[in-house]
Amino acid sequence: MLFNSLTFVVFFTVVVTLYWSIRGWEMRKNLLVVASYIFYGAWNPPFAALLFSTTAMDFWLGRQIAKAQEKRRRRRWLVASVCMNLSMLGFFKYGNFLLQNFQWLLARVGIIYQPPHLDILLPVGISFYTFHSLSYTLDIYRGVLRPTRSLRDFVLAVSFFPQLVAGPIVRAGDFLPQLEHPPRLRNGxxxxxxxxxxxxxxxxxxxxxxxxxxxxxxxxxxxxxxxxxxxxxxxxxxxxxxxxxxxxxxxxxxxxxxxxxxxxxxxxxxxxxxxxxxxxxxxxxxxxxxxxxxxxxxxxxxxxxxxxxxxxxxxxxxxxxxxxxxxxxxxxxxxxxxxxxxxxxxxxxxxxxxxxxxxxxxxxxxxxxxxxxxxxxxxxxxxxxxxxxxxxxxxxxxxxxxxxxxxxxxxxxxxxxxxxxxxxxxxxxxxxxxxxxxxxxxxxxxxxxxxxxxxxxxxxxxxxxxxxxxxxx
Amino acid sequence: MPLSISNFKRRLRLPTVFFRRPSREEQIHGGPPLEFIRPIPEIPWRGITVGVVLVVVAAVTAWELYCRSIGYGPTLNDNEDLWTSRRRAVRPESLVIVGDSRPLFDLDLDELEHGFGKRPIQLALAGSSAYPVLADLANDESFHGTIICSFVPALFLAPPGTPPMDTGEKAVHRFHNQTLAQRASEYLSVPLEEHLVFLKQEDLTLSIYLGKLRLRNRPGALVPPQLPPYFQTVDRERRTRMWERCADPNGPLARRIQQIWLPLFTPPPPPSYIPKQVFMAEMKKAIGQRFEDVAAAVHKFQQRGGKIAFVRFPSSGGLKQLEEHDTPRANTWDPLLKMTSAPGIYYSDYADLSGFKCPEWSHLTAGDSVEFTRRLIPHLREKLHSSVADRSDAPKPTL
Known part of the structure; x- marks a missing residue:
């Protein structure tokens, strides 16, 4: 969904109206999660599942990093998170690029290799939400963030619709604390x-x-x-x-x-x-x-x-x-x-x-x-x-x-x-x-x-x- | 001086707002780090918002009234989403119209429905080559209905990468890749466009108004020719009717559009960076390839029982002369029919179709489109029924 579209005007009006009409903070957060996934799924619904799976994995890996006592174990979990995120990015974004370059390199040494063209559709905003999610495990590893206990909150931190597909890259450490208490609108x-x-x-x-x-x-x-x-x-x-x-x-x-x-x-x-x-x-x-x-x-x-x-x-x-x-x-x-x-x-x-x-x-x-x-x-x-x-x-x-x-x-x-x-x-x-x-x-x-x-x-x-x-x- | 006036004057000293040195607190560098809680300007927001709403409502109302006062009426924007909505309506047995703007204006859907017993689907696109849509329909294995395909050589044979091909390809791409959000925007925008006149992307936007600025260009600048202004209405079925104001061939609008067609239909000069002979050879090759591609698409479509007829719609005046000179029938229409073995109707071959005059040289008026369609139907029916698709004997084109 594009900000400069009629659909977004209607979507945003409905979401804002419902959001400020609901009194319970937990319900409001649930609404934002649903709205964010509708916002993303309106482009290509199956990729909303991909977004959720990477988010859920990082949520789990974040807890493992925090739980691990030894530095080596912490690092291992972090490497798992980085590999998971970057391999996802690598497959969707750089798959064909890597294959083409591999083909070129082989041709330089005389090997003719015709790789299959992967008809990969790039999930919109994958570079952004990968970084949103990755910042969570990185900050837990660095000791500047404690893992959240709520998967819903982390899902919202990664998928919050205003910044989901084209930034800014909002770190989980900046966003999660805002989910602790209901925001109070200041004058203006x-x-x-x-x-x-x-x-x-x-x-x-x-x-x-x-x-x-x-x-x-x-x-x-x-x-x-x-x-x-x-x-x-x-x-x-x-x-x-x-x-x-x-x-x-x-x-x-x-x-x-x-x-x-x-x-x-x-x-x-x-x-x-x-x-x-x-x-x-x-x-x-x-x-x-x-x-x-x-x-x-x-x-x-x-x-x-x-x-x-x-x-x-x-x-x-x-x-x-x-x-x-x-x-x-x-x-x-x-x-x-x-x-x-x-x-x-x-x-x-x-x-x-x-x-x-x-x-x-x-x-x-x-x-x-x-x-x-x-x-x-x-x-x-x-x-x-x-x-x-x-x-x-x-x-x-x-x-x-x-x-x-x-x-x-x-x-x-x-x-x-x-x-x-x-x-x-x-x-x-x-x-x-x-x-x-x-x-x-x-x-x-x-x-x-x-x-x-x-x-x-x-x-x-x-x-x-x-x-x-x-x-x- | 009263205090309020002095404050007002001080406030109006706008340059100082920008050029005065900011205080230390206001500076980003050297000042405090960016606050996590965003600052909110302390100004009377409610009053300002009421002011903005009033100004915007007044301006939009005034603009709407002005647009109506100069003759505009509500109509839909004929964009890729509207086209996609019609493409989605294609059923296995549908009667489909493809091509450029001429069948959009010249064919009346009610008459066609009356003549063929089924409601036709309008998939022609203004300024486009029919090939991308034709190829898409040929590749749609579920479709084996009837296609009426318009043929304007300069558009139909346009090489890949040119605007006529881009227009068709973008529409087809949108049909296959339309997102839910785009579809929702389409549903939301149609009722608005049916009631608000100023939502007319072809004529009443800032970019179009900027395009009307007449500034002398540098000598030799390769500036694209001007596109025609709005002169038609479009409905949800993409039925296109010429604006009454354009129906008078000597009226200012028709005369203006006539002069726009001439540069638009004149082939551009060969690019300066390719030798002329090489360019002409490439063009010839591209045209030959297009005939082959069209023939393959037609053959594929006919193989599964589909029917197709090509139609050359009328043109008039200077544009007709230009088309006959630059794209003579012998080099374009005749090879097309030979290669595809498909039936074709060239309007000037039929006495009852050749007497129509296009006020702006390229399209029929709304009234004439009804009569033209009525007369065209018997010829179409005859050609479609008598055609036997067998491409095996088709000779190669002679270009």
Whole structure:
């Protein structure tokens, strides 16, 4: 079920009404479990069973980890949980990818092997709910979380419908404590939730789908060389599209959770105003970057090891982060590019951080511009269907096709330029703030006007229920 | 200055909201860590919400009234879900219409029901090639009814990856993969669209209005041609009727659409990055392949007792001339019938079918569609009954 669909409007209205009509807390939680499984099953009912089975397994494994006295036994149960989750992810998401690469490797040594094509349907949001579930056993193993005694509560923590299929990745340790006592709505919480949902839908339907996605699709789908202007415009359009698409989904999730009395952390903080790549990853898909930091980067040694090892840790983490997004080498290259950006940044920081000019405004602006440009270049690999498209795009961007084709209309170029400029301006002006503080300081007439304009724009745009980009991950 | 006015003025100083330096508490970096309990802005939420609801209701009402005042009426959006609902209605013996927009406009379902004794199912898709739907029906082993297939060469023979093929393929994909949520959205949206005029995705959306902005494009820019505006109504059976305002061939709407068809039906130039000879050879190969694929699908369908007839619907004016020049009958229609051994009706071969005029050059008016269908039925019945499917003698096409 998509947030930007009529079905969700009806579903959400019914769920919220029933939820706040029921007095018993246990019954409310039961309602949310049923609603979450309907939300998920409306896409493909059999996969709801898969979701439940992995959740139930992790619930049991979590108890085994907590019960085990010896470290070795604890580790064994943890390995079982990690293997179970990753093998599920591996089969559904990476099965064909692994087979194709295996076939390629065999061909290199002269063995012709034709693997059967596995007609595997990827369960929507499997990368997200696997991480929701995995965080539970990992945190129990680390000793930062006690296992819950209620399977129902854990099922709800993994499958809570606002964040189930496209994040944010909510750790069980953040969500389970909220199930201890019935939430009490603070003044304005419900309406602030609705306002955030409106903003999220506005970002998705109006900005991402209506103003940017068409141009990005045409540029990346074009079969020939493009001039620099069109190549860059296509990449900038995609940079805006993916931000508004994913940040919009996250805002909808946070807003929907708020209306039900739950609190989810921010997933984006104006990332295109980042100065440097570590700053970018503190602002972009925060729930994934902190997940990778806590469960992978730090266990690998983080930056508390020799510089070369720390650099390789960064590259390993980003390599896996890239692979998490999709079963294709283009995603791996995207991750490796970000890993190398982080290494270069670390080197530069070591060399220049203490120079007197390092904090000067022009330097910060230049660093911000360089960060945004490098992030956009990496998006080419993220969006391109293969390396031929990616190299053609990069060739166009860096002037290798002066006689290439121009395919974007002036109107599309104006749209991309206006939305990108507006987005960058907004990110820079709000980079050290939150939506909440901005809304607090705005006159109420401005809040009313902005909220109304966004709601009207959503209605008049009549989105065509395009799926969110991150659904495929 | 009274205090309230001074406050108001201070509040209106919007730039300071954005450009003033945030306090330490308001900063993310250097400030306290993100609170687990989300902060809720302390503003008068109820008053603001009432204001928003009033503004939105007023704006939507005004927009609805405006749309009605300029002549729009309620109609359904002819999208993949509506198509899927009709595809689901196909039964083993059904009479099914496939193809492009011409059978959508030109065939009257009531007349066909009267003539064939069964209610036809409209599966034609505007701007599409019939092939994906035809292939899907041929692969549906349970279906052995009757197919009326429209043939507009520029669309029917469009190579894979082009919009006419994409349209058909997306519809077929939706039919086979429609989720419960999509189906529920379809059931919910139909009653709304039947009552609200502004829910018209083809014409009254922000993206369409943006598309109407006339900005001069760069010289040589390969910008896709404009699509026609709304000029028809669609119901739950996907019965499509031309808007009265378009029925006058000299009216502004019809004349505007006439000029839209010409670039839309003109074959695009070969891509700059492929040598022209190579491109033409590839196109020829793709067309030959399409004939073979269609013939295979027709043969498969006929093998299990299905009947099919191809129909060339009327066109007029400049569009007719363009079609006859770019896609002459000898290179398109004749090989199709030869390859498939299926019966066909070319409107101009029949005196009673050739006198119709399309006001916007491509489709018949609602009134003419009834008369055209009435006259077409005897020819269809004769062709369908007399056809004997035997592809074994079919010669190869001469392109």
């Amino acid at each position: 919480q419900f309406l602030w939730g609705l306002a955030l949902m409106t903003l999220g839908l506005f970002e998705k339907i109006v900005l991402a789908d209506t103003l940017l996605s068409g141009s990005a699709d045409r540029v990346f789908g074009y079969g020939g060389p493009l001039v620099a202007l069109d190549s860059w415009a296509g990449v900038l359009a995609f940079a805006g599209q993916i931000f508004f698409d994913f940040a919009g989904y996250s805002l909808c999730a946070i807003g929907a959770a708020l209306t039900l009395g739950f609190h989810l952390k921010d997933n984006f903080r104006f990332p295109y105003a980042a100065i440097g790549f570590s700053d970018f990853w503190r602002r972009w898909h925060i729930s994934l970057s902190t997940f990778l930091r806590d469960y992978l980067y730090i266990p690998l040694g983080g930056n508390q090891v020799r510089p070369l090892r720390a650099a390789s840790n960064l590259v390993i983490v980003m390599f896996l982060g890239g692979l998490w997004h999709g079963a294709a080498w283009t995603f791996v290259v995207w991750g490796l590019l970000h890993g190398s950006y982080l290494v270069v940044e670390r080197v530069c920081r070591g060399l220049f951080e203490h120079k007197p000019w390092a904090g000067a405004l022009p330097v910060r602006v230049l660093a911000g511009f360089a960060t945004y440009s490098a992030v956009c270049i990496a998006w080419v690999f993220f969006r391109a269907s293969d390396f031929t498209v990616a190299s053609r795009m990069l060739g166009g961007m860096f002037g290798q096709h002066p006689h290439g084709d121009a395919i974007l209309s002036t109107r599309e170029l104006v749209q991309i330029a206006s939305v990108t400029a507006g987005m960058i301006l907004m990110h820079w002006t709000l980079r050290d703030q939150t939506f909440e503080t901005v809304v607090m300081r705005l006159p109420r007439v401005a809040v009313t006007a902005i909220w109304s304009v966004m709601a009207c724009a959503i209605i008049f745009t009549q989105g065509s229920s395009n799926a969110f980009i991150y659904f495929q991950f």
